Amino acid sequence: MPGKLAKAAEQAARFGRIRADHRSEIAEDYVELIADLIDANGEARVVDLAKRLGVTSATVNNTVRRLQRDGLVHTEPYRSIFLTEEGSNLAAHCRRRHRIVLGFLQALGVSREVAAHDAEGLEHHVSDETLDALASWTERIRGGET
Numbered sequence: 001m002p003g004k005l006a007k008a009a010e011q012a013a014r015f016g017r018i019r020a021d022h023r024s025e026i027a028e029d030y031v032e033l034i035a036d037l038i039d040a041n042g043e044a045r046v047v048d049l050a051k052r053l054g055v056t057s058a059t060v061n062n063t064v065r066r067l068q069r070d071g072l073v074h075t076e077p078y079r080s081i082f083l084t085e086e087g088s089n090l091a092a093h094c095r096r097r098h099r100i101v102l103g104f105l106q107a108l109g110v111s112r113e114v115a116a117h118d119a120e121g122l123e124h125h126v127s128d129e130t131l132d133a134l135a136s137w138t139e140r141i142r143g144g145e146t
Helices: 008-041 046-053 057-069 085-107 112-125 128-141
Strands: 073-075 081-083
Touching: 008 046, 008 057, 008 081, 008 085, 008 112, 046 057, 057 073, 081 085, 085 112, 085 128
Parallel strands: none
Antiparallel strands: 073 081
16 A cells, blocks of 8 residues: 655655755765865866866866855866865865765765765765764764764
8 A cells, every 4th residue: 555645845845955955966076075185185176176076177167167156166267276265164064974974874884985985975965953863873883983
């Protein structure tokens, strides 16, 4: 017997959140990677982003323009890409989310490789409430180790 169908407004709200999550997913991946490249290499270049994301330089340039319009990065022609304060804050938030989801999956017994892959997708679709619960559970299971 089929399950009870959710009310239309409730279902629409859930799907709306998922669509919003998908829209922000690319921006989050980019700012997190830009921050990682800056930390590792002192700079983030279009060519490095393209290589690591598996896309063309034209795709990176288009996305960087959108990030610039949204106030997350700033660039100068033929120079590196820099995070704004807002971009840095978003990158830190994304890193935290990724670290929590990755730790949770590993605490469940998922291998590091699979957990890293799965965390890339899951981290964008977890509410702050759920994220806090995952972090608390993982900390309890690991005995305070995070």
